[in-house]
Amino acid sequence: MTAVDASREHLREACEAVGLLGQSDRAELIRLGENAMWRLPSRGLVARIARDGQQSAAAREVRVASWLAVNGIPAVKPAEDLEQALEVSGRAVTWWHDLGQHRPDTVAELAALLRRLHALPVPDGLSLGHTDPFVRLDERIGQTDLDAGQQAWLHERLAELRQAWDELPSASPEVVVHGDAWAGNVAVTPDGNAFLLDFERTAIGPREWDLASIAVAFQTSGTVSADRYRSYCRAYGLDVTDWPGYPTLRGARELRLVCFAAQTAVQHPTAHAQAVYRLECLQGLHGPRPWSWSPVP
Structure with missing residues (x-):
């Protein structure tokens, strides 16, 4: 089957x-x-x-x-x-x-929705829990078809980032964060209305965690242009890359993107080369960012 x-x-x-x-x-x-x-x-x-x-x-x-x-x-x-x-x-x-026919958002539309979301008071009784940027990554690494040495490197990187996360400098007050704030989780209908989707990772945490997603698409994968990123920062009113803790957030987002590609490759072998390429980028084998990461199925 x-x-x-x-x-x-x-x-x-x-x-x-x-x-x-x-x-x-x-x-x-x-x-x-x-x-x-x-x-x-x-x-x-x-x-x-x-x-x-x-x-x-x-x-x-x-x-x-x-x-x-x-x-x-x-x-x-x-x-x-x-x-x-x-x-x-x-x-x-x-x-x-x-929602019917819809298109992905522009990053400025996403920023406007995030600004509204982050402005809400943290609710009582919703039991959201706190953001865990590393949820299931140990499990994901073990389920990939990467070789033992590649998996070991990812586990070591995960341990480094967990420690760095615990030592993050103070950010803005914690808010409700979407948790996976990228263009694919916003749908824009023909009348121009934008809707948030996918609340699997919604939790209480620093707003910077949401904002780092598009910053990584700009700085790391190269899927967001400089002009689009500037429009995103203008719409939200903040450039997260200026925050001293951003490199840790970027590292966590990058690690998740590598693990997602590697896990996807188990069912879609054509994604294996992209998963290895992403890993090698983190290992410093393909020069500085951005690395032009390709989408996986």
């Missing part, structure tokens, strides 16, 4: 459990990565199927999205009339209103 077939079977089980009989047969696959996304066109819904063992995180995503709606932050909305974080074969399924 292929990964797509297995995911569709999870979707079928979930649809049957909530009374959406036959919907899985007509569902359209949007993305198959750590989480699978399926569109149910006739119901105007998107089903998000989490990886194994993520029931509590999936339920929290729904709570975060509902909290954002109450506070006037444009975000994708969970379906109100279906059981959320439904467990099927060990995976949690959540249901969301389909």
Whole structure:
């Protein structure tokens, strides 16, 4: 059974459990990565199927999205009339209103949404927890097809960054951070409205952690131009690269991007060369940043 077939079977089980009989047969696959996304066109819904063992995180995503709606932050909305974080074969399924046709954001649109998000008071009772920039990285490294020496280097780098994170200089007061603030997690509909997506990493933490994502896209991977980065900083009102703790944030973001590519390569072998290239960049084998990292499936 292929990964797509297995995911569709999870979707079928979930649809049957909530009374959406036959919907899985007509569902359209949007993305198959750590989480699978399926569109149910006739119901105007998107089903998000989490990886194994993520029931509590999936339920929290729904709570975060509902909290954002109450506070006037444009975000994708969970379906109100279906059981959320439904467990099927060990995976949690959540249901969301389909935004329909949309495009990725400009970085300035993302910055404007982050500014609004970071201005909200930290909520009581939402149990967001604190940002962990290294969550699951030990596990990810061990699940890659990198050789033993490459994995050992990544584990050593992870230990260095954990210590550096604990020694970060004081930042601005902690806020609610999105946690994975990049262009793919904002959707802009034809009417020009931008919506935040994907709250798996939403937590309490320094706003600089969110801002570092686009800074790394500019300085490290080279996927954001200098002009676009300047527009991002203007829209938010801050350039995170000026903060003394930024090199640690950059290091953590870079490590996550390397591990993501390496983990992706297990299912998509064509990504292996990109994963090795990214690792070699961190090891200093390909000159200074930016390194022109290519996307992986």
